[in-house]
Amino acid sequence: MTALVPLPVLLPLLGAALTLLLANRPLPQRVVSVGCLAATLVVAVLLLVQTYRHGLLVVDIGAWPAPVGIVLVADQLAALMLVVSSAVTLCVLLYSIGQGQAETSETAPLAIFHPTYLVLTAGVTNAFLAGDLFNLFVGFEMLLAASFVLITLNGTELRIRTGSTYVVVNVLASMIFLISVGLVYAASGTLNLAHLAARLDALPDGVRLSLQLMLLLAFGIKAAVFPLSAWLPDSYPTAPAPVTAVFAGLLTKVGVYAIIRTQTLLFPGQEAGELLMVVAGLTMLVGILGAVAQSDMKRLLSFTLVSHIGFMIFGVGLSTVAGLVGAIFYVIHHITIQTALFLVTGLVEQRTGSTDLRRLGGLARMAPVLGVLFFVSAMNLAGIPPFSGFLGKLGLLQAGVAAGGPLPWALVAAGTLTSLLTLYVASRMWNLAFWRAPCQGVAPTAPLPALMVGATVTLVALGVALTVVAGPLFNVTTDAAVNLRERTPYIQAVLPGGPP
Amino acid sequence: MSTGANLVSFVAIGVLVGCGVTLLLERSLSRVLLGIILIGNGVNLLIIFGGRAGGAPIIGVTEPAAMSDALPQAMVLTAIVITFGFTAFLLAISYRSWYLTGDDEVPDDVEDRQIVRRAAAKQVSTADLGGEGADEDPEQVFPPLDHRSRRDEGPG
Numbered sequence: 001m002t003a004l005v006p007l008p009v010l011l012p013l014l015g016a017a018l019t020l021l022l023a024n025r026p027l028p029q030r031v032v033s034v035g036c037l038a039a040t041l042v043v044a045v046l047l048l049v050q051t052y053r054h055g056l057l058v059v060d061i062g063a064w065p066a067p068v069g070i071v072l073v074a075d076q077l078a079a080l081m082l083v084v085s086s087a088v089t090l091c092v093l094l095y096s097i098g099q100g101q102a103e104t105s106e107t108a109p110l111a112i113f114h115p116t117y118l119v120l121t122a123g124v125t126n127a128f129l130a131g132d133l134f135n136l137f138v139g140f141e142m143l144l145a146a147s148f149v150l151i152t153l154n155g156t157e158l159r160i161r162t163g164s165t166y167v168v169v170n171v172l173a174s175m176i177f178l179i180s181v182g183l184v185y186a187a188s189g190t191l192n193l194a195h196l197a198a199r200l201d202a203l204p205d206g207v208r209l210s211l212q213l214m215l216l217l218a219f220g221i222k223a224a225v226f227p228l229s230a231w232l233p234d235s236y237p238t239a240p241a242p243v244t245a246v247f248a249g250l251l252t253k254v255g256v257y258a259i260i261r262t263q264t265l266l267f268p269g270q271e272a273g274e275l276l277m278v279v280a281g282l283t284m285l286v287g288i289l290g291a292v293a294q295s296d297m298k299r300l301l302s303f304t305l306v307s308h309i310g311f312m313i314f315g316v317g318l319s320t321v322a323g324l325v326g327a328i329f330y331v332i333h334h335i336t337i338q339t340a341l342f343l344v345t346g347l348v349e350q351r352t353g354s355t356d357l358r359r360l361g362g363l364a365r366m367a368p369v370l371g372v373l374f375f376v377s378a379m380n381l382a383g384i385p386p387f388s389g390f391l392g393k394l395g396l397l398q399a400g401v402a403a404g405g406p407l408p409w410a411l412v413a414a415g416t417l418t419s420l421l422t423l424y425v426a427s428r429m430w431n432l433a434f435w436r437a438p439c440q441g442v443a444p445t446a447p448l449p450a451l452m453v454g455a456t457v458t459l460v461a462l463g464v465a466l467t468v469v470a471g472p473l474f475n476v477t478t479d480a481a482v483n484l485r486e487r488t489p490y491i492q493a494v495l496p497g498g499p500p
Numbered sequence: 501m502s503t504g505a506n507l508v509s510f511v512a513i514g515v516l517v518g519c520g521v522t523l524l525l526e527r528s529l530s531r532v533l534l535g536i537i538l539i540g541n542g543v544n545l546l547i548i549f550g551g552r553a554g555g556a557p558i559i560g561v562t563e564p565a566a567m568s569d570a571l572p573q574a575m576v577l578t579a580i581v582i583t584f585g586f587t588a589f590l591l592a593i594s595y596r597s598w599y600l601t602g603d604d605e606v607p608d609d610v611e612d613r614q615i616v617r618r619a620a621a622k623q624v625s626t627a628d629l630g631g632e633g634a635d636e637d638p639e640q641v642f643p644p645l646d647h648r649s650r651r652d653e654g655p656g
Binding site: 134138141145148149152155157160161162163164165167168171172174175178179181182183185186191234299 | 524529532536539540543546547549550551571572575578579582585586589590593594596597600601606607609610611
């Protein structure tokens with residue numbers, strides 16, 4: 001079964017090469033990329049079943065044994081993230097095919113959407129499977145390079161303008177990550193995560209803490225944690241709808257994943273716990289207050305995205321198993337639901353030509369299906385029972401209450417307030433865009449392609465289905481969190497002979 | 501473990517990264533690009549000095565005990581390739597920006613422009629702008645939209 005582990009990286013990369021060869025031949029290109037991502041999804045599900053039943057899967061690339069060679073490690077957390085990310089990328093790919101985003105046009109003479117999108121997927125899966133810090137860096141760079149191309153697709157003036165901010169901020173984050181990698185290697189003489197877990201404990205406290213903070217800084221920019229989040233709401237909304245959707249759903253969560261991985265495996269102490277909780281609270285509140293002030297659906301959703309990153313960081317900062325369970329569950333819920341909301345917004349834009357809440361209106365009557373899709377996803381995001389948003393928030397708040405102490409209680413209060421404000425924001429969007437009478441000047445344009453609606457319905461249904469499978473899902477996340485806290489299963493699987 | 505790092509190398513790294521950060525804070529994309537190249541080179545030096553110094557790590561040429569650490573060098577190769585790719589992309593972006601707007605400056609974001617507009621219309625206190633009032637900076641109140649010749653959209 002270990003042969004399956006490299007496939008989630010290899011399949012999209014091979015697909016990218018093939019689709020590049022097939023450029024300007026739309027049908028074969030579509031078939032190849034959909035086939036690749038569907039196969040990736042199947043492999044990811046198999047990996048999840050396998051890791052849940054039999055524990056971690058480790059592959060030494062090129063048969064070089066662990067501390068020297070590159071390892072790919074699939075544990076429960078990585079497998080879970082793989083399943084969710086490949087399901088979401090597949091849905092978004094179908095959506096963009098339906099929208100015709102992937103086609104050649106006057107402004108895009110070469111059909112580069114498919115290859116770039118597949119490289120992005122390969123980068124994301126590589127980051128999830130990476131067993132050493134440098135491979136994690138390479139995964140980040142792959143997805144970044146692809147995201148640069150996607151965010152400036154067609155090279156219009158607006159996209160170049162916002163894209164340049166995005167590029168500069170993310171290149172800076174990469175440089176900080178690279179500095180941290182260099183320092184970690186200089187201090188410990190290894191980059192293998194399992195090997196580091198054994199060696200970092202021996203370092204002086206001050207050195208270890210500064211390495212931890214450097215890594216947190218790099219991942220914090222990627223994950224858009226509050227003081228480092230200002231770039232996100234400005235750069236995401238201008239990209240094409242499916243691109244914004246997949247960025248919002250996945251890219252920030254790769255940063256959150258890296259924080260979870262390093263905080264549990266490399267730095268199991270609680271030195272940064274309080275810092276993480278403080279920034280988590282600020283991320284929630286500042287993000288959602290930003291959302292309250294917005295009048296454009298895409299910008300508003302970008303701010304809720306930033307705000308809800310705080311929930312996940314809160315779970316990590318608690319440094320308890322219950323907190324981690326909540327954080328992982330919340331990551332899964334949030335990937336599906338945030339992507340679904342951006343896809344629905346893309347449908348609104350396709351239908352009316354605008355996402356400006358001051359100009360929209362009467363959509364519930366004009367497009368009832370759109371209304372239902374938006375209402376369900378928005379309520380899910382706000383955390384109305386019985387949706388998975390409620391379960392995720394409940395898990396995190398319970399973990400906070402169980403941890404006790406002034407800071408966790410403050411975070412519980414901040415989380416509750418954020419949920420209420422999210423509900424306010426969601427109902428404001430609903431009232432303005434869907435419920436009130438149509439504004440003048442909004443002419444319904446083309447009917448929606450069935451494939452776009454189908455992909456969105458699938459993703460919204462997936463978000464709702466998380467409630468149905470919440471019991472088994474909590475079992476898997478608990479299992480993942482327990483293994484993350486214990487550390488020994490991971491270290492023993494990667495270094496069977498013990499750390500050298 | 502001797503890493504070959506000394507004061508000169510640290511000063512070199514510091515100067516490279518320091519100059520890079522200074523350039524990164526500029527508005528013009530081509531200066532930002534130079535800044536990123538400088539930071540990238542500084543970071544690469546830092547990684548190189550993280551490993552053991554010594555002879556070429558080839559069996560038969562150097563004694564194993566006297567070999568340099570090959571891993572940071574391999575990592576630096578990868579990092580150089582990645583920085584090269586980003587450099588090329590940023591060049592393309594700044595060229596495109598110059599092509600479309602006549603310069604390669606990164607403009608204010610939407611929110612900033614809204615605040616400036618409101619301040620110009622006296623809807624918010626100019627104190628919110630932090631020090632300098634809107635009236636004192638004509639460039640901010642009247643964004644220089646059309647003073648450069650705009651080129652046609654697209655490369656044709």
